[in-house]
Amino acid sequence: MPKTKTQGIIFGLIMSYAMAYGMEVYNIAIKMGFNLSAGGFSNMTDIVFWEAFKEALYMGVFVFLFSNLWGNRLGARFMARHCNPETDNPYFCQLMRQAGTVAVMCPTMSMVASILFNLILGGAPIVQLPAIWVGTFLKNFPMAFFWNMFAAAPFTHWLFGKLFPNNH
Template sequence: MPKTKKQGIIFGLIMSYAMAYGMEVYNTAIKDGFSLRLGGFSTMTNHVFLQALLEALYMGVFVFIISNLWGNRFGANFAQKVVDPQKDNPYFCRLMRQVGTVAIMCPSMSMVASILFNVILAHQAIYNLPAIWVGTVLKNFPMAFFWNMFAAAPFTHWLFEKIYPN
């Protein structure tokens, strides 16, 4: 875990871009027609990974800014209310912080994405924003939760420990 301000920034950047890329792969695939169907998956093509990388380059900046403004703080406050670091397993404490952070970051980033991709780029009427935002949160929350728990956070911790060994 980060011990200095510089390490905190590096950790935050790795996590921000790991989350942004995973969510962009997911949303690009859905936009391109990938879905679960009864009896199997529809086809996903390799261009999804490049398109997601291009979008993650700028979406990662939004993730980093929002997580530093309020996402991490609310995640830490949530964890503080439900765990006792003196008694609880450190891994459980870390998971509860992740849960709290995802619970704030997913609606926040869904609002950014709704405004950027639907209102600004797709020219949908601004009065549709509440419905677009709720639909985006409902679509993204399960993926954000599981991507964070099982991919982005483990990858971030692994890479951070490679950069800053104990």
């Protein structure tokens, strides 16, 4: 885990971009017709990964900004409410922090995506924003939760450990 402010920023950037890229792959695949329940693997093409990369470049900035403004703090509060670092397993506490952060960041980033992709770029009327936001949040929450737990966080910890081997 980060021990200095610089390490914290690097850790945050890795995590932000790992989350942004995974969520962009998911959303672009859906937009391009990927549908797992209908045997949609045939619709998954390499272009999904390139388009996701392009969108993740700027969406990662939003993730980093909002996670530092409130996502990480509220995730830490969630953890403090549901685990005791003195007596509970450290891995359980880490999972509680991740879950709390996802519970805050997913609705936040769903709002960002709703405004950016549906209102600004898509031309949807602003009165539709609440419905678009709820739909976006409901679609993204399961993926955000499991992507964070099983891909983005482990990858971030692994890469951070490679960059700063004395911290783990």
